[in-house]
Amino acid sequence: MDPSRIVLAGGWISLMLVYLLGDVLRIFAGDFRPGEMDGRPVAGxxxxxxxxxxLVPVAMIMLSLLAPAGPLRWTTLVAAVLLAVLNLAGLPYPGLYDNLLIVAGVALNAVVVWQxxxxxxxLAVTPPG
Structure with a gap:
């Protein structure tokens, strides 16, 4: 398998874990109120x-391993840039930990885009055997 596919999948896994860590920390820090976003009730x-x-990072993990190379490359670029913009649009967040995780997430998005x-x-080298 092309090593770039593995790096892309690893980048998406890392990004998903950063998102989940932020959600868990938000709950434990008391910055989460059920049924609200930014202190306002939200619709279903x-x-x-x-x-x-x-679900975007989850889907991109599988696509990184299974999709044809050409469409995967462009799908990856679009998805990573859109997620980075979406995350940056919310800055600054109330907690320092949230801002740190957003910076880490954007950095991971940058690595995925660069890759x-x-x-x-x-052009990948296939090992003999």
Whole structure:
């Protein structure tokens, strides 16, 4: 398997874990109120939209391993840039830990973008045997 695919999948796994860590810390820090975002009640469709956004890294893990190289490269670039912009749009967050995790997430997105941009499918060296 092309090593770039593994690096991309690893980047998406890392990003997903950063998102989950932020959610867990938000709950334990008391910065989470059920049914609210930014102190305001939200409609049910908002939670569905949040679930869709959180599923992007999950889907990209599988796509990184299974999708054809050409479409994967562009899908990766678009998804990573959109997630980075979405995360940066909310800055600054109330907790220092949240801001730190957003910076880490954006850095991971940058690594994924760089890896996808620099990737030249078909140039991978296949080990003998």
């Amino acid at each position: 469709w908002t939670w569905t939209l949040a679930a869709v956004v959180m 996808a941009w620099a990737w030249r499918p078909g």
